Amino acid sequence: MPMRLGILSIFLWSQSILGFGQASRYKPYPVDIEPLKKQPALGAEFERYHLKFQKEPLEPAEHEKRMEVVKKVLEKSPEWLDGYWLYAADTFFIGSNYQDPKDHPKARAILGKGLNSINECLRRKPDHVLCKFFEASFQAKIASIDGVFSSLRHAKKIRDTWIEVTEGSYDLEFRPNVSMQGTTRFALGMFYRLIPDFFMLDWIFGVRGNINKSIQYHRDAQKLDPQNPCVHLMLAVSLLCKVKGDVKAEPYQESMKLLDRTEREKPIDLAQAVCIRDVEKIRKEPSKTCGYTQAKYQDEVKESDIPK
Numbered sequence: 657m658p659m660r661l662g663i664l665s666i667f668l669w670s671q672s673i674l675g676f677g678q679a680s681r682y683k684p685y686p687v688d689i690e691p692l693k694k695q696p697a698l699g700a701e702f703e704r705y706h707l708k709f710q711k712e713p714l715e716p717a718e719h720e721k722r723m724e725v726v727k728k729v730l731e732k733s734p735e736w737l738d739g740y741w742l743y744a745a746d747t748f749f750i751g752s753n754y755q756d757p758k759d760h761p762k763a764r765a766i767l768g769k770g771l772n773s774i775n776e777c778l779r780r781k782p783d784h785v786l787c788k789f790f791e792a793s794f795q796a797k798i799a800s801i802d803g804v805f806s807s808l809r810h811a812k813k814i815r816d817t818w819i820e821v822t823e824g825s826y827d828l829e830f831r832p833n834v835s836m837q838g839t840t841r842f843a844l845g846m847f848y849r850l851i852p853d854f855f856m857l858d859w860i861f862g863v864r865g866n867i868n869k870s871i872q873y874h875r876d877a878q879k880l881d882p883q884n885p886c887v888h889l890m891l892a893v894s895l896l897c898k899v900k901g902d903v904k905a906e907p908y909q910e911s912m913k914l915l916d917r918t919e920r921e922k923p924i925d926l927a928q929a930v931c932i933r934d935v936e937k938i939r940k941e942p943s944k945t946c947g948y949t950q951a952k953y954q955d956e957v958k959e960s961d962i963p964k
Contacts, residue, residue: 682826682837683825683826683827685785688737698729701721701725702722702725702729706722710831710832711924712924713924716753719750720746722742723743726742737777737784740773740776743770744771745770746770747766749925749927751763751764751767753926760801763801764798767794770794775791778791785821786836788817789818792813792817792818793843795807795813799814800950808851809861811862814847818847821837821840822837822841832883832924833881833883833884833921834884835880842877842881842884844870845869845872846949847870848865848867849867849897849946850946851863851864853867868898870897874894885932886918886927886931888914888917888918889934892910893938895907895910895914900943901945903942911942912939915939918931918932934948
């Protein structure tokens with residue numbers, strides 16, 4: 657592909673119209689492509705993977721090659737702040753592919769690389785919106801592996817960072833069915849479901865769960881990313897959590913329709929394929945949904961255990 661076409665495509669990506677045709681109060685985040693222009697061969701290689709990833713999943717090895725490209729550009733242009741989250745994003749995709757508990761140490765190590773890249777970005781510019789978004793996302797993803805309860809010391813910062821993103825000025829369409837603002841609401845929906853709704857947690861850590869907030873954030877995410885299967889799945893999960901899997905409750909029927917809708921969507925990355933695969937798991941054990949994550953079911957915590 658000629659480099660001028662590749663750079664044009666990246667430019668259009670960075671200036672993409674957000675909200676999937678709906679009015680949006682957010683401005684498109686202007687991705688800095690100048691360092692890619694300065695190294696045309698690497699820019700063209702990055703673009704090949706970028707175009708493919710808009711249509712189909714990349715293999716872990718392809719994500720690693722994109723990471724190598726971005727790393728090489730960063731070596732020549734260490735001031736390229738967008739390069740740090742671009743590198744980290746690929747580690748997030750790779751780390752999210754490991755679902756088997758025996759692979760969690762490997763996933764955690766890969767996610768650690770991404771978090772280190774984000775930390776370097778924030779060292780250079782502490783208020784960088786994309787790097788702050790990814791910092792919270794990495795901490796939450798690692799928490800899903802380590803266990804939500806053992807990671808509560810980070811919970812308030814994670815929540816506050818995501819809320820700050822929703823109140824900001826920018827959005828960015830990462831994929832055709834994944835936006836930053838949709839993902840942030842999706843993440844807050846999971847946050848308010850996975851954190852127990854205990855007064856003592858609020859007292860000690862400054863956070864507590866709220867299943868109604870969880871459901872509302874997932875509904876908002878659905879409006880922003882209506883073709884993302886994970887959005888439908890997690891809304892179904894929160895509805896089932898609210899009624900403890902009670903088949904006679906009205907939210908149960910809505911959740912079953914959402915699971916059907918999840919299966920009809922086309923996954924464009926491996927994480928979305930996992931969401932579709934997990935539909936059957938949710939159908940079989942709807943009463944366990946309060947602790948569901950893609951990594952594992954989180955342990956149930958009793959309020960009496962918190963002082964320990």
